[in-house]
Amino acid sequence: MKEELLRELKKITPEEERILSGRTKIDKEIYMSEKWDVVDAGKLMDAGKLIQVRTHTRFVHFPKHTHNYIEVIYMCSGSTRHVIDGNDVALMQGELLFLNQTAVQEIYPAGEDDIAVNFIILPEFFDYTLKMIGEENNLLRDFVVDCLRGENDSSGYMHFKVADVLPVQNLLENLIWSIWNRQPNRRSINQATMGLLFLQLMNHMDRMEMGTGGKQRRLMIDVLDYVEEHYREGGLCELAGLLHYDISWLSREIKKITGRNFTELLQEKRLNQAAYLLQHTSMPVMDIAAAAGYDNTSYFHRIFQKRYGLTPRKYRLKECK
Secondary structure, eight states, rough: OOOOHHHHHSSSSHHHHHHHTOOSSSOHHBBBBBSTTEEEEEHHOOOOOSSEEOOOOOOOOEEEEESSSEEEEEEEEEEEEEEEEEEEEEEHHHHHHHEEOOOOEEEOOOTTOOEEEEEEEEETHHHHHHTTTTTOOOHHHHHHHHHHTTSSOOOOOOOOTTOOOOHHHHHHHHHHHHHHTTTTHHHHHHHHHHHHHHHHHHTGGGGGEEOOHHHHHHHHHHHHHHHHTTTTTTHHHHHHHHOOOOOOHHHHHHHHHSSOOOOHHHHHHHHHHHHHHHOOOOOOOOHHHHHHHHHHHHHHHHHHOOOSSOOOEEEEEEEHH
């Protein structure tokens, strides 16, 4: 991170001055409204905003609390210690922590050089973000966003250890700078930047950890990550081997978690890809079928029409008007 921005973020805030002068607890009036264990977005961000940043308050212990928004914490320098849903999490420089609204968080005191930035994000911000990062349906991306929204009985947090991933670091610095300095056109810039950040993080899901309550979610992310990468030729037997699971057990778990079997997940991704190519390229339908993983063009026509109610050709004409 650029020294100029880091110096700005490191400045002692009025709240921290009071703590250094002898206050031993957080001032709940700053963070909470009606419920004294729920941090309220309305207290921390301007009316009408969907995203805001503030530096993490140092030198003081934050007792257990939840949020009525999605919180993203980026460790600019140093480290902080968190207990989230009973899990001890050490957030190191360059790492990223996503917490949904179900997460119960406790934070131990940070030192002067432990500089973290908190992104306060309303869930609807991600609706715009998803539109900004393309129209192609992505099962993995949608699943991760649902986890953030707390819609999958998911683990309350996702910890990305991406300190050495330069594009992620650059995007986070750009996002902080844009919001902190109230850059013109920042809403569109922030939404596009968050979209690019998501795309980068999707490439590094192996660096993501979840709490113990998220073991099923972690398994599902591994499955969907495989489907996204290997939808043309992938198979359940190969996936079970890669994950070191019994194939029958894995098949049952996928069905239990998603309500769909592996073949249905694979089929959905292939048809999504075919629809995307029909809309955004001039490739012949036969080539699109092959690119989506179908060797039998007649079979492709049949299942595509069953899914979308139109033949591939008619779908292209309708969507490209």
